Amino acid sequence: MTDVKTYLDAAEEKMAMSVEFLDEALATIRAGKASARILDPVRVEYYGSMVPISNVATITTPDAKTIAIQPWEKSMFKEIEKAIQNSEVGITPENNGEIIRLGLPPLTEERRKALVKQAKQEAENAKVSVRNARRDAIDGLKKAIKAGMPEDVEKDGEASVQKIHDKYIKKIDDIFNAKEKEILTV
Template structure:
């Protein structure tokens, strides 16, 4: 394997860790309404599981409300059931036209709990980035035995370290933004 392949593999792994963190944090409720809160919820749609966004229009009319307008009247009960059974912890209100989800303001304890949860997710992403760095460096060390010069290996190791530092900084920035979002009342 070439030096660049190790760098590319490490970069891809680190990028995936950051994307996963971003996606995971977007599903943590920060007291504000967001259509992404419903991303993981599936409804039974004619025998198959479909995301709510495939069977209804989702809008956010204000900072504390999510409005779901099913395209078919028969989907009201299915969507309500899926939301109630989800981990969202919000009871839907159905007026026959629109299903409304009122996002309650978070208590101080709940905010601290969500920050802790977000921090744990950020830490998991950091571990993934560190693992990608370790794998790349181990691979480069094996290449020395196959004839790679130590100077090239050291330079590549430095490049891997720079990638590592860059992605660690990204993770810290993403977490800081989420922490601010959660703690902002």
């Protein structure tokens, strides 16, 4: 029986990681209101290594349309500005010598639809990962039959894998629906 549990645990762990990855991916998609997470993928050079902006500056959101970046060292202003301009954030930074501001422009209807499409693709990728984890677990269970596992135990294991799969697919749908609503809310 421990064989079935091993396959179930491995499948659930992979599925949970897929959902976690989806959460991270969707956090970087801009949804009309300012979020410091938009800058997560942006890296700056700091003493020879590439680091996230949050490692060299304080990032705050003073209001729903602004992200403020306060570098800890004056020398980082140019590096941070350059990194943001070269990234896919798509916002031009404004520097007043004290702080770098990113003013988030309102999203057009066309841009909102493109962001929903991008979010849907991320959700679809997560679902594929969950399905792959289910397939791997079921394949493992089928191989275990050849190694002497009773067929009814294997069938119960498959049913359990399917239940776990359904739970994670629903989680992914819920996360996507929440993000879609957030993006489309004007």
